[in-house]
Amino acid sequence: MVEESFLTFDGKLVDKNFRCSGHFNETLKFMFTRSSVRDFLPKKVSEEVLRTIIEAGLHSPSAGNLQPYSIIRVESEEKKRILAELCLQKFISKAPVLLVFCIDFHRLERWSRLSDAPFTAPQSFRHFWVAFLDVSICAQSVCVAAESLGLGSVYIGTIIESADKVRDVLQLPDKVFPVILLCLGYPRSRPLPQKKLGYNIIVSSEVYREPSDEELLKAFSEKYEMIKVKVSDERLKVAEEVCRSLFGEDEAKVIVERIRSAGQFNPAQYYFLLHYRADMMCKGNGLFVKMLKNAGFNFLKE
Numbered sequence: 001m002v003e004e005s006f007l008t009f010d011g012k013l014v015d016k017n018f019r020c021s022g023h024f025n026e027t028l029k030f031m032f033t034r035s036s037v038r039d040f041l042p043k044k045v046s047e048e049v050l051r052t053i054i055e056a057g058l059h060s061p062s063a064g065n066l067q068p069y070s071i072i073r074v075e076s077e078e079k080k081r082i083l084a085e086l087c088l089q090k091f092i093s094k095a096p097v098l099l100v101f102c103i104d105f106h107r108l109e110r111w112s113r114l115s116d117a118p119f120t121a122p123q124s125f126r127h128f129w130v131a132f133l134d135v136s137i138c139a140q141s142v143c144v145a146a147e148s149l150g151l152g153s154v155y156i157g158t159i160i161e162s163a164d165k166v167r168d169v170l171q172l173p174d175k176v177f178p179v180i181l182l183c184l185g186y187p188r189s190r191p192l193p194q195k196k197l198g199y200n201i202i203v204s205s206e207v208y209r210e211p212s213d214e215e216l217l218k219a220f221s222e223k224y225e226m227i228k229v230k231v232s233d234e235r236l237k238v239a240e241e242v243c244r245s246l247f248g249e250d251e252a253k254v255i256v257e258r259i260r261s262a263g264q265f266n267p268a269q270y271y272f273l274l275h276y277r278a279d280m281m282c283k284g285n286g287l288f289v290k291m292l293k294n295a296g297f298n299f300l301k302e
């Protein structure tokens with residue numbers, strides 16, 4: 001449960017009425033106190049609750065109001081287990097409900113064919129881009145609605161790693177592609193809200209504002225003050241490997257030596273050397289292109 005008062009994204013102490021910048025209402029309360037939930041009670045989400053939050057999502061804005069998406073509800077233990085494996089995160093199978101949000105051009109194509117209209121969305125980057133936004137906006141509306149009814153949720157982005165297999169498991173037709181998975185359920189425990197970069201760093205007026213190096217470093221170190229990753233031989237080896245492949249031998253040695261003498265990885269090093277390995281992230285782009293092509297999305301050619 002949320003404590004009586006806590007620090008918000010920009011370090012402000014919010015009182016038990018969840019006032020921030022002087023405003024307070026139920027919607028803001030849920031927005032300021034939310035956090036991703038990965039620990040769920042084994043309590044069923046009723047059909048009525050589930051329908052309500054999904055239908056709230058379907059009322060989201062959508063470009064041209066086309067709603068180029070489908071949502072697959074997964075509640076069977078067997079399928080949840082398989083999705084948890086494919087997404088490489090065990091806890092997923094313990095969530096009472098999984099919602100897989102997919103871009104769906106199949107439905108629009110059928111509609112166009114039945115209506116003597118042309119349809120080229122799967123060949124169009126513009127359509128893909130907008131459909132990606134539409135489906136993400138719908139998912140976030142579902143999240144907010146879920147919070148308002150006492151549920152917790154967490155997005156799972158690793159569904160993209162095995163999109164091909166997920167398509168098989170969920171029997172997604174051509175031109176339907178999984179974008180994000182949402183775990184839903186009643187929280188057994190809810191972490192305190194994570195610190196976020198604050199207003200002054202994220203928001204500029206009229207034109208983009210470049211903060212000074214000091215300001216930028218301060219903002220990130222305040223945000224990530226909890227991240228402390230100690231040096232180990234194994235981690236240093238990974239760091240050296242990543243740095244060598246991106247910066248060359250000499251610079252890799254200098255950076256690794258700095259990490260060793262600091263005794264810990266700073267948060268940026270943690271993120272881009274260890275967690276989202278900067279060398280690996282650019283590899284395998286071809287795999288994603290292939291998975292999109294397999295699903296009938298052909299916009300990635302000139």
Ligand SMILES: Cc1cc2nc3c(=O)[nH]c(=O)nc-3n(C[C@H](O)[C@H](O)[C@H](O)COP(=O)(O)O)c2cc1C
Binds near residue numbers: 036089156157180194
């Ligand atoms: C697109 C996206 C993908 C995510 N993927 C994962 C994931 O695969 N596993 C996970 O545990 N959390 C995932 N998350 C949740 C983030 O880790 C979480 O939002 C972040 O740590 C900030 O914490 P908060 O949501 O409590 O503010 C994802 C969030 C987003 C928006």
